[in-house]
Amino acid sequence: xxxxxxxxxxxxxxxxxxxxxxxxxxxxxxxxxxxxxxxxxxxxxxxxxxxxxxxxxxxxxxxxxxxxxxxxxxxxxxxxxxxxxxxxxxxxxxxxxxxxxxxxxxxxxxxxxxxxxxxxxxxxxxxxxxxxxxxxxxxxxxxxxxxxxxxxxxxxxxxxxxxxxxxxxxxxxxxxxxxxxxxxxxxxxxxxxxxxxxxxxxxxxxxxxxxxxxxxxxx
Amino acid sequence: xxxxxxxxxxxxxxxxxxxxxxxxxxxxxxxxxxxxxxxxxxxxxxxxxxxxxxxxxxxxxxxxxxxxxxxxxxxxxxxxxxxxxxxxxxxxxxxxxxxxxxxxxxxxxxxxxxxxxxxxxxxxxxxxxxxxxxxxxxxxxxxxxxxxxxxxxxxxxxxxxxxxxxxxxxxxxxxxxxxxxxxxxxxxxxxxxxxxxxxxxxxxxxxxxxxxxxxxxxxxxxxxxxxxxxxxxxxxxxxxxxxxxxxxxxxxxxxxxxxx
Numbered sequence: 001x002x003x004x005x006x007x008x009x010x011x012x013x014x015x016x017x018x019x020x021x022x023x024x025x026x027x028x029x030x031x032x033x034x035x036x037x038x039x040x041x042x043x044x045x046x047x048x049x050x051x052x053x054x055x056x057x058x059x060x061x062x063x064x065x066x067x068x069x070x071x072x073x074x075x076x077x078x079x080x081x082x083x084x085x086x087x088x089x090x091x092x093x094x095x096x097x098x099x100x101x102x103x104x105x106x107x108x109x110x111x112x113x114x115x116x117x118x119x120x121x122x123x124x125x126x127x128x129x130x131x132x133x134x135x136x137x138x139x140x141x142x143x144x145x146x147x148x149x150x151x152x153x154x155x156x157x158x159x160x161x162x163x164x165x166x167x168x169x170x171x172x173x174x175x176x177x178x179x180x181x182x183x184x185x186x187x188x189x190x191x192x193x194x195x196x197x198x199x200x201x202x203x204x205x206x207x208x209x210x211x212x213x214x215x216x217x218x219x
Numbered sequence: 220x221x222x223x224x225x226x227x228x229x230x231x232x233x234x235x236x237x238x239x240x241x242x243x244x245x246x247x248x249x250x251x252x253x254x255x256x257x258x259x260x261x262x263x264x265x266x267x268x269x270x271x272x273x274x275x276x277x278x279x280x281x282x283x284x285x286x287x288x289x290x291x292x293x294x295x296x297x298x299x300x301x302x303x304x305x306x307x308x309x310x311x312x313x314x315x316x317x318x319x320x321x322x323x324x325x326x327x328x329x330x331x332x333x334x335x336x337x338x339x340x341x342x343x344x345x346x347x348x349x350x351x352x353x354x355x356x357x358x359x360x361x362x363x364x365x366x367x368x369x370x371x372x373x374x375x376x377x378x379x380x381x382x383x384x385x386x387x388x389x390x391x392x393x394x395x396x397x398x399x400x401x402x403x404x405x406x407x408x409x410x411x412x413x414x415x416x417x418x419x420x421x422x423x424x425x426x427x428x429x430x431x432x433x434x435x436x437x438x439x440x441x442x443x444x445x446x447x448x449x450x451x452x453x454x455x456x457x458x459x460x461x462x463x464x465x466x467x468x469x470x471x472x473x474x475x476x477x478x479x
Contacts, residue, residue, distance in 0.1 A: 125317040125386075126313070126317075129305070
């Protein structure tokens with residue numbers, strides 16, 4: 001066999017740009033999907049039946065579809081159905097946010113429900129509104145409790161961003177595949193891609209472990 | 220004067236009552252938790268609600284500040300029925316402090332901020348003013364040196380005293396205590412009861428659901444005995460504990476080992 005590892009060095013800037021976009025997509029998705037998850041969770045817990053049903057439908061729809069299908073759907077169907085045309089990156093972001101918001105909604109709902117009813121009552125008893133009690137008392141406690149779960153979602157998301165390569169978003173997976181197609185260096189590029197994902201993913205996984213130890217529920 | 224024939228005098232009997240319960244009914248599905256309970260609380264009175272578990276005394280307390288909605292009758296504060304609208308209920312709750320069996324301090328806030336939170340969030344007081352008030356109140360309950368501690372680093376008795384300070388921070392007219400010492404280790408019960416007794420001496424109107432009979436005997440102005448969602452007897456502690464007129468009151472106190 002005859003390997004040419006220099007192909008990685010030659011294309012280093014493209015690979016690093018791809019890696020940067022992978023990180024950027026992950027960060028941006030989470031920045032949107034955390035508030036998205038909170039809104040969906042609050043809708044789910046509200047006394048308004050319409051809000052409850054809408055949130056339930058959203059969550060159960062996007063949680064139970066393969067992410068890759070949502071990505072294709074956002075790319076091919078959304079422009080036709082809603083007459084909107086986004087760039088591939090925006091389309092990817094939409095698909096990822098829909099998916100991760102649905103997961104986060106369930107995480108937040110479980111977190112909010114795990115806070116004793118007495119905490120809400122204590123807040124109401126001193127005269128707070130339900131909204132104040134929720135945002136000042138319940139959610140801060142729930143957030144701490146679900147941080148480990150959100151961190152795990154983060155790591156999954158980081159890897160799942162590779163799926164948006166199917167709609168030609170130039171993140172790490174797409175970039176590596178492009179270089180492979182041009183150079184026919186399959187093994188080298190797949191190895192480089194694996195190394196880059198692993199080198200970025202491992203510290204994150206360690207960080208998640210640390211968060212689990214520090215913030216995990218110990219009761 | 221015909222003192223022996225007249226009913227026992229209530230504290231501040233000449234003034235209108237602070238709280239009036241009129242035929243209050245509470246249902247949980249088919250279960251009738253309160254069977255048309257009527258009761259009055261006078262200003263500055265310490266009223267102890269006693270009776271077996273599940274007899275409705277905590278439910279009545281929770282109906283007082285609308286943590287539970289009632290299914291019949293009325294609760295009046297200073298002659299005004301409890302409102303139905305959330306925004307108005309909040310105003311009423313601000314006038315009543317509540318202390319829970321399980322403390323329910325906010326675990327993500329220091330003792331000081333637990334106490335300051337009500338004035339800041341609800342009254343819009345500045346952080347500095349609210350903390351100054353909180354410090355005064357923590358001193359009052361004997362925890363001035365624990366202001367920076369988080370609830371997890373306080374004993375049960377200390378947590379409950381912080382909870383009392385938190386309720387007092389809203390400067391309520393009435394304090395509601397829902398079995399405030401039932402979750403405490405025996406050695407810390409006394410420190411909480413002492414704070415409550417101090418409040419009573421200052422003239423705070425207090426409704427106390429309790430199983431601490433000696434506290435009720437010593438501190439209460441009026442004792443109400445519940446059974447199966449109804450009041451079976453009420454009167455001054457001397458009557459209830461020394462000469463109950465109802466057999467079931469005697470039975471209940473006898474079960475607790477109370478012998479006058």
